[in-house]
Amino acid sequence: MLSRKLEVLVGVFVLAGILAFCTLVFNVANVKVQANSSTYELRAEFNNIGGLKVRSPVKVGGVVVGRVSDITLDDRKLVPIVTLTMDKRFDQFPETSSLSILTSGLLGEQFIGLTPGFLDDDIEMLADGDKVYDTRGALILEDLIGQLLYSMSSKD
Numbered sequence: 001m002l003s004r005k006l007e008v009l010v011g012v013f014v015l016a017g018i019l020a021f022c023t024l025v026f027n028v029a030n031v032k033v034q035a036n037s038s039t040y041e042l043r044a045e046f047n048n049i050g051g052l053k054v055r056s057p058v059k060v061g062g063v064v065v066g067r068v069s070d071i072t073l074d075d076r077k078l079v080p081i082v083t084l085t086m087d088k089r090f091d092q093f094p095e096t097s098s099l100s101i102l103t104s105g106l107l108g109e110q111f112i113g114l115t116p117g118f119l120d121d122d123i124e125m126l127a128d129g130d131k132v133y134d135t136r137g138a139l140i141l142e143d144l145i146g147q148l149l150y151s152m153s154s155k156d
Contacts, residue, residue, distance in 0.1 A: 038088035040128035041069070044099050049080045050138030051110050052101055058084050058112045065090040068112065084112065094123045098134035110138060 049071065058066035066086035074081050084099075096117025103110050117123070117134075126132070 039066075039085045040088060040091065042066075042084045042086060042126060042130055042132055044082050044084065044132040044135050045074070045077070045079050046082060046099075046101060046135050046137045047079060048101075048137035048140065049082065049110075050101055050103075050140055052082070052112070052138065053110075056109065056111050058086065058099075058114055060090070060114045060116065065114065082112070091125065091127075093117070093126045094119055095126055095130065095132075096123055096134070097126065097132060098136065099132050100136040101138035103138075107141075 052068060052071065054068055054071060056068045057064045058068065066084050068082055069085040070083035072081050072083075073079070093114065094117040098115045098117065100113045100115065101110055102113045
């Protein structure tokens with residue numbers, strides 16, 4: 001009887017440990033499990049996405065308003081196409097808005113920075129399935145260093 005009770009307590013302890021571990025993993029990965037989330041999708045072409053990954057955040061002034069949901073390569077133009085899943089609460093971005101691939105710190109993760117465009121009477125808001133045309137690709141640190149070294153050697 002005591003052995004059976006001990007086995008049940010150990011089982012409950014192990015299940016609680018697994019649940020705590022999963023909660024920790026989801027918090028560290030910044031994954032939110034939502035059954036009925038209202039979102040809309042935007043698409044954008046970039047000349048270079050650097051180290052951008054699926055699930056990278058889309059931020060406006062440091063506030064996460066969406067995530068990268070898909071990265072594909074256009075068959076004809078051979079440029080990356082990024083699909084963004086935006087939170088429906090943030091649906092007031094004009095079509096003149098721009099997207100930039102930025103880096104957190106010097107060597108941190110890359111994310112997409114959304115800069116809201118100007119508002120006017122004839123400017124529409126971005127809606128589900130729209131394409132953002134004003135994009136700026138990632139600045140690659142290695143390319144910048146190479147340009148600096150090349151410019152220094154050409155002056156000699």
